[in-house]
Amino acid sequence: MEIKQILEEKLRSIEGILAVSSKFGTENKLEALNLIVDNSRNYSQWRREISQLVSELMGDDLDPAVINIAVWNSRDLAQSWGRPKVDKVSFETSADHAQVRVCLSWRGDHFWGEASGPNTAAFVRMLISQATLRALEGFLKESFSLSLLGCQELTIQDRALIVVCVSVCSSYGEQTLTGSAFVKNNYLEAVVKATLDSLNRIWGRISI
Numbered sequence: 001m002e003i004k005q006i007l008e009e010k011l012r013s014i015e016g017i018l019a020v021s022s023k024f025g026t027e028n029k030l031e032a033l034n035l036i037v038d039n040s041r042n043y044s045q046w047r048r049e050i051s052q053l054v055s056e057l058m059g060d061d062l063d064p065a066v067i068n069i070a071v072w073n074s075r076d077l078a079q080s081w082g083r084p085k086v087d088k089v090s091f092e093t094s095a096d097h098a099q100v101r102v103c104l105s106w107r108g109d110h111f112w113g114e115a116s117g118p119n120t121a122a123f124v125r126m127l128i129s130q131a132t133l134r135a136l137e138g139f140l141k142e143s144f145s146l147s148l149l150g151c152q153e154l155t156i157q158d159r160a161l162i163v164v165c166v167s168v169c170s171s172y173g174e175q176t177l178t179g180s181a182f183v184k185n186n187y188l189e190a191v192v193k194a195t196l197d198s199l200n201r202i203w204g205r206i207s208i
Helices: 003-012 043-058 074-081 121-139 187-197 200-206
Strands: 017-024 030-037 067-071 085-093 097-106 109-118 145-156 159-170 173-182
Touching: 003 017, 003 030, 003 043, 030 043, 043 067, 085 121, 085 187, 097 121, 097 187, 109 121, 121 145, 121 159, 121 187, 145 187, 159 187, 173 187, 173 200
Parallel strands: 030 067
Antiparallel strands: 017 030, 085 097, 097 109, 145 159, 159 173
C-alpha cells in the first residue's frame, strides 16, 4: 500500500474528518494535504492533532505549511453532503415469516436492502433496521462496514420513539453510534429514519 493511501485512510478513520486529499511529489514528499473537518474541535486543536499524526507517518521533516484545514459548521455540512432519503419500504408477512425491503436514494443513486426472519414485533424492527443498513452499504466506501447492535421502541410522554444502535467498522477500529426517530404516521419509516439518524454525524466521512 503506497504512502498516499495509508495517510488518507488513517486520516479518514478519525471521527470529525469529513474529506481528505493529498498530493505527493518525488521521493514520496508530501506537497499538499487538504482536509475538511467538522466543528467538534477548534481550528488550533484540529491542526495540532492532524500535524502530530502526519508527522508520525511522514517523519520530522514535515513542512506544516502544506497542511490546509477547513472547518465547516453543521449547517454547511447538511447542505453540502445531504443525507440518504427513504424512497420505499415494503413489508410482507406470513403466519411466521416476515420480509422487508428498503429503498434509499442519495445524489441520484438508489439502493435496495433486504432482510427476512421471524414475524414478531421485536424482530420486525430489527429486520427493518438491518434492511436499511444493507441499502446503505451501497453508498459506503469499501473500507467501512455496518452492523446492527440493537433496535428498541421506547415511550416518552406518550409518544413512541425508535432508538437504534449501530457499529461502524473499518481497518482502524470500531465506533458505536446511536440514532432515534419519533413514530409519526408510518412506523416502518420511523425505524428507517432512526437507523439513518445514527450515521448522520459521520455520513460525509464514510460515504462514497
